Every structure is written in structure tokens, then in C-alpha cells.
Amino acid sequence: NAGVMQNPRHLVRRRGQEARLRCSPMKGHSHVYWYRQLPEEGLKFMVYLQKENIIDESGMPKERFSAEFPKEGPSILRIQQVVRGDSAAYFCASSPTGEAGELFFGEGSRLTVL
Amino acid sequence: SQQGEEDPQALSIQEGENATMNCSYKTSINNLQWYRQNSGRGLVHLILIRSNEREKHSGRLRVTLDTSKKSSSLLITASRAADTASYFCAPVGGGYNKLIFGAGTRLAVHP
Numbered sequence: 169n170a171g172v173m174q175n176p177r178h179l180v181r182r183r184g185q186e187a188r189l190r191c192s193p194m195k196g197h198s199h200v201y202w203y204r205q206l207p208e209e210g211l212k213f214m215v216y217l218q219k220e221n222i223i224d225e226s227g228m229p230k231e232r233f234s235a236e237f238p239k240e241g242p243s244i245l246r247i248q249q250v251v252r253g254d255s256a257a258y259f260c261a262s263s264p265t266g267e268a269g270e271l272f273f274g275e276g277s278r279l280t281v282l
Numbered sequence: 283s284q285q286g287e288e289d290p291q292a293l294s295i296q297e298g299e300n301a302t303m304n305c306s307y308k309t310s311i312n313n314l315q316w317y318r319q320n321s322g323r324g325l326v327h328l329i330l331i332r333s334n335e336r337e338k339h340s341g342r343l344r345v346t347l348d349t350s351k352k353s354s355s356l357l358i359t360a361s362r363a364a365d366t367a368s369y370f371c372a373p374v375g376g377g378y379n380k381l382i383f384g385a386g387t388r389l390a391v392h393p
Binding site for chain 2: 172201203209211212213223224259261266267268270271273274276
């Protein structure tokens with residue numbers, strides 16, 4: 169059973185470009201969480217999605233950031249018009265239910281904005 | 283959801299020694315989870331302790347929970363260089379819908 173798959177693992181963008189990060193949850197998991205981590209810091213919650221629904225986006229910046237988890241295909245975290253401050257590692261996690269159990273994390277996507 | 287506060291921020295020990303890190307939280311919980319993050323990697327779930335449990339073991343890991351003090355500790359016995367990582371706790375309360383992580387404890391185990 170493959171784990172949570174994130175791609176790309178590394179992404180370089182110039183200021184003003186768009187970044188798309190993809191996350192395929194573990195098989196059978198319908199709950200996806202996105203986190204952002206700056207160097208030497210902890211993970212900051214961004215958004216929680218269930219298939220076709222955004223459940224909690226309280227950690228998402230109000231502008232330029234969006235997330236989706238369609239009925240078919242991976243979850244996508246989209247960052248429009250990237251700025252240098254968006255440079256970070258973005259982690260996706262999945263769980264089979266939205267209850268208080270274990271989260272399974274991917275290896276992250278590292279975004280560098282030049 | 284609430285954030286746990288890990289203490290100390292950093293811990294440096296020799297191989298073979300025990301490592302203890304602590305987590306404090308503010309409101310009542312259903313369970314508390316510990317995760318490990320190796321440098322450049324994703325988080326890995328270590329152990330989950332429920333609010334009605336006081337102690338739990340998994341291999342060289344021992345987790346305790348004191349709900350009266352709203353604190354938990356993670357003990358790694360006979361540490362190895364491979365235990366070098368950041369460790370995070372995540373308290374889970376009612377109305378849960380996400381895990382919130384603190385800054386973690388950075389553990390360095392020297393050969």
C-alpha cells in the first residue's frame with residue numbers, strides 16, 4: 169500500500185509565477201490536510217479537505233492560495249503570483265476518517281521562489 | 283484543536299543515554315499524539331495515548347500522560363544516532379478536525 173505521494177518534491181519558481189503542488193493520499197483515505205513549514209520551524213496548518221469539500225481553511229492566506237480535492241485525482245494546492253515569502257516545505261497528510269486518529273504524511277514539496 | 287508546547291526546544295545527548303521531552307497543553311483532550319520528523323522528511327506517527335491512559339510503550343519509546351497537569355512526556359531509552367530528529371506532540375480535543383503542531387524538540391544524538 170503506497171504511502172502519501174507528493175509531487176513535485178522540489179519546485180523552483182520566479183516571483184509572479186504559479187506553483188501547483190499535488191498530493192495523492194493513501195488508498196482508502198478521503199481526508200487530506202496541507203501544512204507549511206519554514207526552516208527550523210514547526211508545521212503550520214493550512215487547509216483540511218474531504219473529497220470535493222473544503223472543511224477547514226482557517227490557515228490559508230486570504231489571497232493567492234487555493235486548494236481542492238476533486239472526486240477523481242489528487243489534491244492540489246495552488247499558489248498564484250508567488251513571492252519569496254512563499255518559499256517553504258509544503259506537506260500533505262491523509263487519514264481514512266476525519267476523527268482524531270493518526271495522520272499519514274507525505275515527504276513534502278519544497279518550493280523555492282527566486 | 284489546540285497546539286502543544288514542546289520542551290526543551292533542543293536536546294543534545296550521547297548515544298546510549300535516555301532522552302526525555304515534554305509537552306504541555308491548555309484544554310481537555312481525547313488523545314495526544316507524538317510524531318518524529320527526520321531532517322528533510324515528512325512527519326512519522328510514533329504513538330497515540332488516549333485521555334484515559336497514563337502510560338504507553340512502543341519499543342524504546344515510553345509516553346506518559348498526566349491530564350491533571352495537562353502534560354505528556356516522551357522518553358526514548360538507549361538512544362541511537364538514528365533517533366536524531368525533531369519531535370512534535372499534538373493534543374487532540376473535542377471538536378477535532380485537524381492537528382496543530384508546535385515548534386517541536388530538536389534532538390541530537392551524538393555517536
